[in-house]
Amino acid sequence: MKATEILKSNGINITSQRVKVLDYLLTKKQHLTVDQIYASIADKNEIISLATVYNVISLFVEKGILKRISSPEDKAIFDVTLENHFHFYCTKCGSISDVSSSFFDISALDLMGNKPDLFFGYFTGTCNECNKGVKKGKLLNLLRQKVKIFNRR
Amino acid sequence: MKATEILKSNGINITSQRVKVLDYLLTKKQHLTVDQIYASIADKNEIISLATVYNVISLFVEKGILKRISSPEDKAIFDVTLENHFHFYCTKCGSISDVSSSFFDISALDLMGNKPDLFFGYFTGTCNECNKGVKKGKLLNLLRQKVKIFNRR
DNA sequence: TTAATAATTTATAATAATTCTAAATTTAGA
């Protein structure tokens, strides 16, 4: 589904800024911070204000297009709400990976009379890659860092 | 167990500030923000710096005495690590309640090869009290607010 | 179409949580 259609079907007026942000979100889908979104759009020489990114994002969260999730760091991170899933933060390599929600059904839980509908959070531990002995996750992460630094030049 | 014993057994040098913070934590146990801790100690005319509260808390987290948990707001909140439990944030009344961890055993989960050891996060939904029809939770919360405002005078 | 109105964007200022810094104080070990 295209950005404009998604906006319309959620009763959101179309503006170029909203389309730009949503376009970017749809290609990346998850684990995005506000300045990642801002920087990526600004990098393409597209004019957008940081304040607008904040505005658009909180509008999207309000309308249910985005979900604000907790992160091990202090910044807020956002996911496009495609399907319910959990996050796994590896304490060895620092990678964030997804875990399918099929591992347990939240809505079926009855937590001492409380009826849960959503879950915000993440698991920590050692990831798949690190458990294999070779810390692939760490290597990948280092590589990503280097690419990032290189791109800044 | 007394504060000084806990500090010793965790290999932490004893200082009056660390004891003050831990004493307070042991009476309250959970859902504490840094400024709550700071304000409570300062209220008793005990001299302590905000920077020290930050220092002490991050030391405690490092040593495993405290756990940093996610909260629906932006501030970091902390729990004394007595036993593993989950948090439930009610979207109707705004109350935070505890949910026993006996509902599922994290360490037994194998999340796509990732080995979880900890879980940071919370569930949202409607709480026990609100589900009973009478929004006891909301009433309680309003009451707490009023007490808080009264205490500020 | 035009005038008026509402919605949106924007730069900048303000706020709030947290971290940093470097000096002062306290504590621990010889």
Next chain:
DNA sequence: TCTAAATTTAGAATTATTATAAATTATTAA
């Protein structure tokens, strides 16, 4: 006690986010 290391501290700096108010853009009514 003396010295070195650890800790505390006030205040500055940083960072993410929100607020403000003016400027721009879009929408509606005449």
